[in-house]
Amino acid sequence: MNTFETLQQVVRNRRSTKPADMNGKKIDNILIRHLLELADWAPTHGRTEPWRFIVYENEAKQKFCHGHADLYKANTDPEKFTNAKYEKLQQQGDTVSHIIIVYMKRTQNNSIPALEEIAAVSAATQNILLGAAALNIAALWSTGGMAHHDSMKKFLNLADEDVVIGLLYLGYSDVDVKEGKRNVLLENKVVWNS
């Protein structure tokens, strides 16, 4: 297989796996480090390298999930609050190995628009997902729960102008990888001029 075919296979076969489908097996920290190194090679306009990561494992991972559930409880209208969601957020730590919070650290005194720094961090995030796929690590890029709520920024000690790009749940899974699907034909997403 040439380099392109290898890349093609990894990109094409990468799938999202929910924490509920992970089995609690621990990922070696050296592999997490490899994934973060891949993220660090994302393209970056103006070389601001705005990607930042907060990694949780072991006790800290459980504490994060309980804290996340508590944020949900404290910041949700009682009519909208459900115990099922509260417990789901709490229990995510039981089956995942590591959680990586990916956020955009807004560069000060720089002309690069925030949109472009968000784009760069999104590219860094995809690098992690592709690396995980190549290592048979199950992964979910989640913006569920309180990911985009201001209370999460406070919880993580982020500045107002920083942006949470995703909570990455990583682990191993025994569930068969489902077939990927796309709803819109590529032809309908492309305007090709010649």
Ligand SMILES: Cc1cc2nc3c(=O)[nH]c(=O)nc-3n(C[C@H](O)[C@H](O)[C@H](O)COP(=O)(O)O)c2cc1C
């Ligand atoms: C910015 C972003 C946020 C996402 N948030 C969630 C989420 O909160 N919960 C979830 O189950 N999946 C989430 N996903 C994953 C998508 O559901 C998933 O990528 C989509 O279903 C396509 O499946 P695939 O990744 O297996 O190709 C998110 C993906 C992106 C790019």
